[in-house]
Amino acid sequence: MKKLLTALMILGGLTLALLAQVPAPTEGRFGKLGGEFTPLAPPEIASGPVPRLHDGRPDLSGPWVGGGSNNDLEADAGLKPGALDAVLLPWARKLRDSRKEQDEPYLYCTPMSVPRVNPYPWRFVQAYTAHGPTHIFVIHENGDAGANRQIFMDGRPHPEDPLPTWWGHSIGKWEGDTLVIDTVGYNDKFWIDGRGTPHTEQMHTIERWTRINYGTMTNDFTLDDPGAFSRPVQLKFVARAVPPGHELMEFICTENNQYGIAGGITNVYGDKGYGLETPAK
Amino acid sequence: MTTRLAVLGIGLFWVAVPVLAHHSFEVEYDPKKPVDAAGVVSKVEWTNPHMRVYVDVTDEKGVVTTWNLELGSPNSVLRRGWTRADLKVGDRISFKAFGGRKVLTRAVADAITLADGRPFTGASGTPTR
Numbered sequence: 120m121k122k123l124l125t126a127l128m129i130l131g132g133l134t135l136a137l138l139a140q141v142p143a144p145t146e147g148r149f150g151k152l153g154g155e156f157t158p159l160a161p162p163e164i165a166s167g168p169v170p171r172l173h174d175g176r177p178d179l180s181g182p183w184v185g186g187g188s189n190n191d192l193e194a195d196a197g198l199k200p201g202a203l204d205a206v207l208l209p210w211a212r213k214l215r216d217s218r219k220e221q222d223e224p225y226l227y228c229t230p231m232s233v234p235r236v237n238p239y240p241w242r243f244v245q246a247y248t249a250h251g252p253t254h255i256f257v258i259h260e261n262g263d264a265g266a267n268r269q270i271f272m273d274g275r276p277h278p279e280d281p282l283p284t285w286w287g288h289s290i291g292k293w294e295g296d297t298l299v300i301d302t303v304g305y306n307d308k309f310w311i312d313g314r315g316t317p318h319t320e321q322m323h324t325i326e327r328w329t330r331i332n333y334g335t336m337t338n339d340f341t342l343d344d345p346g347a348f349s350r351p352v353q354l355k356f357v358a359r360a361v362p363p364g365h366e367l368m369e370f371i372c373t374e375n376n377q378y379g380i381a382g383g384i385t386n387v388y389g390d391k392g393y394g395l396e397t398p399a400k
Numbered sequence: 401m402t403t404r405l406a407v408l409g410i411g412l413f414w415v416a417v418p419v420l421a422h423h424s425f426e427v428e429y430d431p432k433k434p435v436d437a438a439g440v441v442s443k444v445e446w447t448n449p450h451m452r453v454y455v456d457v458t459d460e461k462g463v464v465t466t467w468n469l470e471l472g473s474p475n476s477v478l479r480r481g482w483t484r485a486d487l488k489v490g491d492r493i494s495f496k497a498f499g500g501r502k503v504l505t506r507a508v509a510d511a512i513t514l515a516d517g518r519p520f521t522g523a524s525g526t527p528t529r
Contacts (some may be wrong), residue, residue, distance in 0.1 A: 150425040150498055150508035152469075152520075153450070156476040221427045228449070239475070260475065261449065313424075368475040375447035381470070382428030383502025 155238035157184050160360045165334020169296075172245065174252070177296050177330045179243040182260075182367055186328075186338045186358030187236035192312035196340070196354035203316070203352065211317045211347040218315030221384045224308060227393035228372035230285040231262040232309040233302060233324050234340055234354070239370065240361050243298075243328075255291055255298070261370040270300050277303050283320045285309060300326040311342075319346030334360040425498070429508045433499035435467070441491045442466060446474040446484065453487065453509070455495060469497055469509040480521060491515040 159165070170178040188195040193203040204212060225231045239260040246254045250273065257268040263286075270291040281288045281304030288304040305322045325341040336358040343351040379386060386393070439457035451471040458464050471477065487493075492515050497507035512520040 149431045150429055150470075150510055152471045152509035152512065153425055154476075155472045156479055158479065219427075220424055239473070261473070365479075368478065370448050370473065370475060372449050374449075375445055375452070376449055377452070377468075377470075377506075378449075379428065381468075381500025381503050381506035381508075383500075384428065 157238055157240055158362055158365065159184065160334040160362045162334075164363065165332065165360065167333035169330045169332060176245070176252075176293065179245065179298060179328060179330055179336065181336070181358070182240035182242040182361045182365065183336060183358040184238065184240050184361060185236050186241075186336060186356050187234035187340075188312045188354075188356065189236050189238075190313040192234075192314070192316050192354070195312070196356060198354070206349045206352055207316070208347055208349060214317045215315045218310070218317075220313070220315075221379065221382070222387050223310055223313065223315065224388060224393055225262075225310070226378050227386060227388055228264055228376055229393050230264040230266050230309065231259075232285050232305065232311075233287070233326070234311065234338070234342070234356065235262065235309070236356075236358075237262045240365070240367055242367060258367065260367045261372060264372060277301075283307070287322075287324075294327075296329060298326075298328040300324075300328070302326075317347055318344050321346040336360070425508050428500060429498045430501045431498055433501075433504060433507075434510075435495075435497045435499055435504075435507055437467065438492065438494035439467070441487065441489050441493055443489060444484070444487055446477075448473060451477055453493075453495075453512070455493065465505060467495075467497070468506045469495060469512075470507070471509050482520065486518075487512075487514065487520060493520075 172178050193200065207215070225235070225237075231237060237259075239262065241257060241259040241262070244256040244258060245252060246256060248254070253271070253273040255270040255272055257263075257270070259268075266285055268286045268289065270289040272291050274292075275290060277288050277290060283304055283306035285306055285308065287302040289300050289302040291298060291300045293299070302324045303322075305318070305320060305324075307317070307319050307322075310316060311318050311322075322342070322344040324343070327339040327341075328336055329339070330336045338356040338358065340354040340356060341351055342348065342354060378384070437455070437457045439455040441453060442456045443452075443454035445452040445454075451474045453469045453471065455467045455469060456464050457467055494513045495509060496511040497509045500506040514520050
């Protein structure tokens, strides 16, 4: 009996861990046509080998969907319930609990930043110059609000006192087939998940991206922010490749953002200038 | 051709990321305010972050109400294989939606049936085109 219970607990745990990585179905969901759709590479393609560049490096270009947190950092990273709360400083927990879903800055077309993802695809661009593979760029179909995320691969250090920005200052290196991205210099204007988990300008992130087959790339993510967390937190996310031949498309968030009008939601960022929405006639 | 599209559709359905739109609908739209109506399309906005379809619905007294229906992103709709030719100004369509909490006629679309009877599956739902 005890063995059976243990087996059931392990099975339950595995199921929960798996569920944390699988997107929720939309069938039966309220407002179905308002949802998003991005196809993923089917299993027979996803299980194929890692493609490589001419220099032997893994080709990380994707495009990908996922690989970070959209709604709930704790659940999306497969942590046990309460694990993040245990290390979130009291002021940060209080602020998070006071935040309302409709006040997320991202809804007003500001950059989602790290480690956020959304339902739209994104890709790494492993760029070359005359000096070699000096830069990697991250471009998102949506979620960067027009800002470029650039990762310096030329060995430079972080600046001593970077002006805080939405995407921070990123330097990268290869450890075998793993791309390691170290970022500091974030501003504190974005939320790091949909629950409104706060961070400070002290936030330091380390992403370790490893493509394990054609369709799958893991992101072993270290979140270190002594301003908001009592200790560094280790998270894990999984990105999925879109089918071959699928490309990013244009997405200009501020084009016609009518967010909040139907619900009578006040733009709490009006004084900051976020959000360009105006009621349609 | 029809068979090939159907097979492709089922394949995409099983591996798609349906997810988590640009925002949650709960705070803006009311699941207790279902709308089921038919009317004439007066405007189609293939815009970001959400596609919008405006429909003029005439009641039994002849009063016309314009409904502003929110869909997913145009990219999601295009990835389903739909084009501008499938949904045009002047088309007579029927729709199911959920009204806005503050402005009822600003609604999130749940289903649209095109003039020729095809279901416009938009951003999510089973692709049947």
